[in-house]
Amino acid sequence: MPGHDVNCARRIRARSPGGSSDALAEEIRSCCGHSPLKAYRLARGWTIEKAVASFHEMCVREGLGARGLTARSWIEWEREHLPSADHQDLLCRLLLTGPVQLGFARSYEPADGPTPPPFHKEALVAGAARESLAHAAAAQLTDVSTVTLEHADDEIRRLAAEYVYADPMPLFHRMLQLRGEIFALLDGRVRPAQAVQLTLMAGQVCGLLANASLDLGNQAAATAQARAAWTYASIIDHHALRAWVRGLQAMIAYWTGSSDMAVDLARDGKRYAPGTTAFARLAGIEALASAAMGVRTDALRALGGAWDRPASHDDLHDDVGGEFGFDLAKYSYLAAGTHIHLRCPENAIVLAEQAISLYQSGPPHLRAYGNEAIAYSDLAVGHLLNGDLEATAAVITRVLSLPEHQRIDGLAQRLNGVRLKVAGESRFHGCPQARALVERLEEFSFPSSPRELCR
Structure with a gap:
């Protein structure tokens, strides 16, 4: 009363x-x-x-x-x-x-x-x-203000954007700091709608940490961070984040040699893809992993149907973008790798050159140096499969000039594959140019002193 x-x-x-x-x-x-x-x-x-x-x-x-x-x-x-x-x-x-x-x-x-x-x-x-x-x-009382939520969201967008082109190690420290802030807010007094926002942010930042862990060479840590990101996405039933994490988990499986698992994860991710961009990304990853297994029909079907969905957007791949995004340059980079696995050098060369051109002509903040470098390595393999050692060496020279902090773990794997191909080709035995290229690649893949990551 x-x-x-x-x-x-x-x-x-x-x-x-x-x-x-x-x-x-x-x-x-x-x-x-x-x-x-x-x-x-x-x-x-x-x-x-x-x-x-x-x-x-x-x-x-x-x-x-x-x-x-x-x-x-x-x-x-x-x-x-x-x-x-x-x-x-x-x-x-x-x-x-x-x-x-x-x-x-x-x-x-x-x-x-x-x-x-x-x-x-x-x-x-x-x-x-x-x-x-x-x-x-x-x-209705809460420890989280609108300004706090906006700050956290802005920082995630900055990290996602900068991760495309910046040194991963300083970003890793910023991700850890932001994750700690988000966890502390979730442990406090929050309204239900705020809890959903913070849980999404926790999933996003764990996803970025998973990506960084993979690029820094710790695949076990990448797997654990991706699992955490998937858990947060499942808690709030966020399909866009689920789809993105499944693609990341597929790439982790691919880089660890489990291409069959990568295919399954990419296909499972398609169930959650809310828009065109998310679906195309998963299709490109599925194609790459299928080609690595030697399943040519599945690889080409996935590539050909990547953009078949009617145009639609989602709040992660399209609105946040950056490392969460997917564009024609990334698609071309995945398609080039697919044709390398299928031993179709002409197609691989065209697609790798297209990826490199798109990265170089596009805005600097969208120039994914890691993908561009791997596209160069696929271009080199394409020339190698054609028997053009001189073109291979010219392309490799561009990659070897990369700054130390941009030599992500996946690139080292790719170039080691080039080294093994050059060394294993009988037609290049006794060739001074081939021997010099192998030595340069050995120095890149196995430097005399360990690469410093924790700057």
Whole structure:
């Protein structure tokens, strides 16, 4: 009822200026339906802030030691969340009453003991309504502001964009910091809609960490991070993130030599692909892995149908983009690798050159140096399969000039494959140019000192 607020408790105190705290508290509780602790606070005329301050003053005054009591904890106790035994004792001391009166303990007095207050139907119904409103008011409280969510979302977009072209190690540290901030927010007091946003962000940042872990050569860590990202996507049933993570898991499987698993993961991801971009990415990955298995028909079918879906967008691949995106350059890079596995050098050369041209002519912030470098290595293999050692060496020279931090693990694998092909071709035995190329590739793949990653 509207009259049962602090003013109601104030009127009860005014009617009985000399009344005991126990009697006033019982009348307030009976009339207004408040919890015992709140009734005792109101009987003294205290606000929550005043009650907390009085608590700390008592602890100092009586030499009881400092406590970490906050207004938030007091509010929870007034909602009948039981305090610890230590705090129960201190509250009894503060309010000069016992644990039974404060609702912390049960009374076992005989039936002929003090008569309980009369049952008031109106007070019970009104009290139940106030409890519902109090809980609803608490539910709308949150430790997360709109500004905080916007900052986290902006940082994820920056990381996704920068990962395409920047040194992965400094980005890895920023990802870890952002992940920690998101985890801390999720552990706090959040509204349901905010929890969904934060869970999506947790999945996105774990996905980026998985990508970085793979590029830095730790495939086990990449697998674990990708599994975490998949879990977050499943919690909120976010299909775009599910589709993207399945593609990432497929690439991890491909680079670890499990092409059959990569095909299964890419196909499973298609079930969740909400838009054209997500589907095309998974189709390109499926084609690459199918070709690595030697299944030519499946590889060509996947490549040919990659863009067959009607144009549609999703909030991850298209809106966030960057490392979460997929464009014609990436498609061409995957298609070139597919034709290398299928031993179709002419097609591989055309597609690799197309990928390189698209990366070089496009905006700098979309120039994925890792994919471009691997496209160069596929171009080199295409020339090698054609028997053109001079063209192969010219292409390899471009790759070997890459800065140290851009030599991702997948590139090292690709170039080691080129080295083995050159060394294994009988037609190149005894050729000084072939021997020099093998030596240069050995130096790249197996440097004399370990490559420094933790700068």
